[in-house]
Amino acid sequence: xxxxxxxxxxxxxxxxxxxxxxxxxxxxxxxxxxxxxxxxxxxxxxxxxxxxxxxxxxxxxxxxxxxxxxxxxxxxxxxxxxxxxxxxxxxxxxxxxxxxxxxxxx
Amino acid sequence: xxxxxxxxxxxxxxxxxxxxxxxxxxxxxxxxxxxxxxxxxxxxxxxxxxxxxxxxxxxxxxxxxxxxxxxxxxxxxxxxxxxxxxxxxxxxxxxxxxxxxxxxxxxxxxxxxxxxxxxxxxxxxxx
Numbered sequence: 397x398x399x400x401x402x403x404x405x406x407x408x409x410x411x412x413x414x415x416x417x418x419x420x421x422x423x424x425x426x427x428x429x430x431x432x433x434x435x436x437x438x439x440x441x442x443x444x445x446x447x448x449x450x451x452x453x454x455x456x457x458x459x460x461x462x463x464x465x466x467x468x469x470x471x472x473x474x475x476x477x478x479x480x481x482x483x484x485x486x487x488x489x490x491x492x493x494x495x496x497x498x499x500x501x502x
Numbered sequence: 503x504x505x506x507x508x509x510x511x512x513x514x515x516x517x518x519x520x521x522x523x524x525x526x527x528x529x530x531x532x533x534x535x536x537x538x539x540x541x542x543x544x545x546x547x548x549x550x551x552x553x554x555x556x557x558x559x560x561x562x563x564x565x566x567x568x569x570x571x572x573x574x575x576x577x578x579x580x581x582x583x584x585x586x587x588x589x590x591x592x593x594x595x596x597x598x599x600x601x602x603x604x605x606x607x608x609x610x611x612x613x614x615x616x617x618x619x620x621x622x623x624x625x626x627x628x629x
Contacts, residue, residue: 397565430614430615430616432616438621439598439600439619439620439621439622440549440598440616440619441619442615442616442617445614445615445617451617483548483549485549485615485616487602487612487613487614487615490551490562490564490565491539491551491564491613492551493548493549493550493551494548495548496548496549
């Protein structure tokens with residue numbers, strides 16, 4: 397099994413802040429990584445795929461980077477709509493998700 | 503744009519079989535461009551992939567659930583289904599169905615990320 401470790405588990409930030417979330421894989425997954433945003437009571441929403449490709453319709457303040465075992469999701473200027481929980485997912489071998497990062501208001 | 507909708511009982515007794523159906527609209531489940539998947543999320547916890555299916559009937563399961571999971575497809579109804587047997591309270595979760603792009607290269611085909619999701623349905627295991 398490939399384990400995905402996200403950090404931090406909770407992040408307190410203010411509107412306008414630059415926010416970075418990290419996801420580490422237990423073995424190399426090349427660039428086969430996606431990022432999702434989930435709000436309470438809603439299904440996850442795809443933000444980034446193949447580590448750095450922005451899904452259509454997703455604001456450009458979201459960006460992804462990394463390859464191999466270390467990946468980051470960056471929100472360049474946090475907006476009120478961005479307070480949510482974020483998950484990474486590897487789809488290199490089967491699928492596993494990270495434990496999630498909750499971005500809350502500081 | 504694809505739309506997916508889960509349906510099925512919201513309450514299942516321990517040791518029985520959980521059965522859910524996902525109805526796909528806005529596209530054909532027989533498309534060569536997609537696999538179809540199930541993901542679950544226990545209350546207050548993270549996401550867990552359950553398994554995936556291609557319209558031909560090829561299935562792929564999470565090893566930790568494989569002995570209890572069956573995913574099937576009904577192309578005539580544009581639906582795919584999940585059965586999870588011998589459920590316990592640990593199977594209480596919101597169950598999501600989702601589509602995932604299929605890409606082929608060098609004679610092999612691969613399942614990508616999950617792009618369209620259903621709204622999810624809460625299934626509680628309790629007597």
